[in-house]
Amino acid sequence: MRVKLVAGNWKMNGSLASSQALIRAILPPVAALNRARFAVCPPYPYLAAIGQVVQGSNVALGAQDVCQFDDGAYTGAVSGAMLADSGCRYVIVGHSERRGIFGESDEAAALKYGQALKHGLTPILCVGETLAEREANATESVVARQLEAVVKRCGVTAVGQGVVAYEPVWAIGTGKTATPQQAQDVHAFVRGRIAAADRRVAEALTILYGGSVKAGNAAQLFAMADVDGGLIGGASLAADEFAAICRAAHEAKETVKA
Ligand code: PGA
Numbered sequence: 001m002r003v004k005l006v007a008g009n010w011k012m013n014g015s016l017a018s019s020q021a022l023i024r025a026i027l028p029p030v031a032a033l034n035r036a037r038f039a040v041c042p043p044y045p046y047l048a049a050i051g052q053v054v055q056g057s058n059v060a061l062g063a064q065d066v067c068q069f070d071d072g073a074y075t076g077a078v079s080g081a082m083l084a085d086s087g088c089r090y091v092i093v094g095h096s097e098r099r100g101i102f103g104e105s106d107e108a109a110a111l112k113y114g115q116a117l118k119h120g121l122t123p124i125l126c127v128g129e130t131l132a133e134r135e136a137n138a139t140e141s142v143v144a145r146q147l148e149a150v151v152k153r154c155g156v157t158a159v160g161q162g163v164v165a166y167e168p169v170w171a172i173g174t175g176k177t178a179t180p181q182q183a184q185d186v187h188a189f190v191r192g193r194i195a196a197a198d199r200r201v202a203e204a205l206t207i208l209y210g211g212s213v214k215a216g217n218a219a220q221l222f223a224m225a226d227v228d229g230g231l232i233g234g235a236s237l238a239a240d241e242f243a244a245i246c247r248a249a250h251e252a253k254e255t256v257k258a
Helices: 016-031 046-056 078-087 094-100 106-119 133-136 139-154 154-160 181-195 199-205 214-223 239-253
Strands: 004-009 034-043 061-062 092-093 123-126 164-168 206-211 229-232
Touching: 004 092, 004 206, 016 046, 016 061, 016 239, 034 092, 034 239, 046 061, 061 154, 078 106, 092 106, 094 239, 106 123, 106 139, 106 154, 123 139, 133 139, 139 154, 139 181, 139 206, 154 181, 154 199, 154 239, 164 199, 181 199, 181 214, 214 229, 229 239
Parallel strands: 004 034, 004 229, 034 061, 061 092, 092 123, 123 164, 164 206, 206 229
Antiparallel strands: none
16 A cells, blocks of 8 residues: 655745745645645755744655765765754655756765665655657666666665655656656556566555646546655645645545555
8 A cells, every 4th residue: 555645845946934934834734634645845944944843743844955975074965864853754866956957967866865764764766857868768768777776776675765756857847747647657667667676665665756746637647556646846835736736645545556
């Protein structure tokens, strides 16, 4: 049985005041939803403040990135230990904006994944192809390569301790969502790759879809057999939109794979 998860990725948006207002508006409508898991990932400087607000609620705290190294001389970086200390339960690793804009490699993402687990955080590993890669029929090979880096470095059991988010780059922030079937196809592929190494890990693995998820399309996406929730960017910045997506996850059936 897989319980759905909805995580909001606030990216580099908002102020302290607007972030506090946002979380205060999200908590009441989400409080009644008990059939799914929820998280928000604010920018680093706001983690502690948002962590205070979510304490005791059913919305967990997550970070958007983590350093691949233990503490030391890594100017500008934030360690897994610091995130755990700040009350984080989740951390996004290998987001396409980290890979694309900041040149983060598959190997760096795998190291970050390992750091997250080492500090008791649940890593949300983002994988996904660009439009050019999809058009070149390379979706599966790209996703497999990104997954494989983590399996190779951390092992398949470690994959089972985290979450995978399929986020086609062409769907992120573009308003162009993958169709439920396109998402399902890649999710089934991901699960199949992991199943080849460990069937039980694969069956229990939470696989999120991310890329222009909105209140209006969440229910159809979450109805797919291998879609276990969403990683939400733009729509997580509007409390009513985000709460509606959380409700769609709460109302969706828990999925069991035969
Ligand atoms: P989006 O972003 O919902 O704004 O497309 C998703 C993400 O980048 O995680």
